[in-house]
Amino acid sequence: RAQADQWVAATLFALHSFAAFSIAAILGQLVNIFRTSVVEAFMPSMSRMEAAGDLKSMMEMNARANAMVGMLLLPMLGFVFAFAEDLVSVxxxxxxVDAAPVMRVYIIGMVALVVELSSVLQLLRQGMFSLGMNVVVLAVAVPLSWFGGLELGLAGAAAGSVTALYVDRVLVLQRIAAVSGVPVRGQQHWASLGRHFAWTGAATFVAWLTVHYAFAGAPLVVRLAIGAAVLAAVYGATNWRNRS
Known part of the structure; x- marks a missing residue:
């Protein structure tokens, strides 16, 4: 399923355009590596809680892990979103540089990946549900990617995967609620995730404005360094102020 839109892009576009599309898709692999490292740290404790029948505590630990991932991953995604052209060029x-719009579309989808639920499905023994859901989501994603590619170009071809990610999360959250008895509103620290998303948006906007107006003619590496520094300073200050 993760590569369906790449097959669509390979069919619809020339080799150079497909190469740009593939470059953008690499971002998803980096995000998965980041998420997997956190999941593996929490998985043993979650497994013990599930074995003891304490599903509420298991979901609470998953929520803590996802909040931690959101705090660290969202500003990184914001940085790539704002400076995609510069990053690709460097x-x-x-x-x-045609990969930049595709990267931005993917990033919209990767926000949903902050909420990691595959480990919960695994612990709840929902393998058959996951298989069936993937088939359904794939059937939705491929036509959307095809239509988006024809109508909107490279960025449109990524729309299928992005849509699939959000449909996946909605279906999985509902399934977990039905199996575990923990309602969707109690499965994650939604308020915390929302704050990190808002702070990321504000910090990213300030960083982009600073670089766009004050360092428009600077070398790309300088622009990226300044953008990262400003984003980190604003995001860090906002987090520190709201935690103190």
Missing amino acids: VYTAAY
Whole structure:
């Protein structure tokens, strides 16, 4: 399912455009590596809680892990969203700058990946549900990617995967609620995730404005360094103020 939109892009677009699309897709692999490292740290404790029948505590630990991931991952995604062209130009040269809009579309989907639920499905022994859901979501994602690619170009081809991620999360949250008895509103620290999202948006906007107006003619590496520093300073200050 994760590669369905890449098959669509390979069918619809020229080799150079597909290369740019593939570059954007690499971002998803990096996000998964980040999430997996956190999940593996919490999984043993969650497994013990599930074995003891304490599903509420298991979900609370999953919520804590996801809140931690959100706090760290969201500003990184915000940075890539704001400075996608500069990043692609530095790493892959300006020849592949077409990857930037696709990266932004993917990032919209990757916000949903902050809420990691596959470990919960695994502990609740919902493998058959997960398999069936993936088939249904794939059937929705491929036509959307095809239509988006035809109508909107490269960025549109990524729309199927993004839509699939959100449909996946909605279905899984409802399934977990039905199996565990923990309502959707109690499964995650939604308020905390919302705050981190809002702070990321504000910090990203300030960083983009600073670089766009004060360092418009600076070398790309300088622009990226300034943008990262401003985003980290604003986001860090906002977090510190609200925690104190």
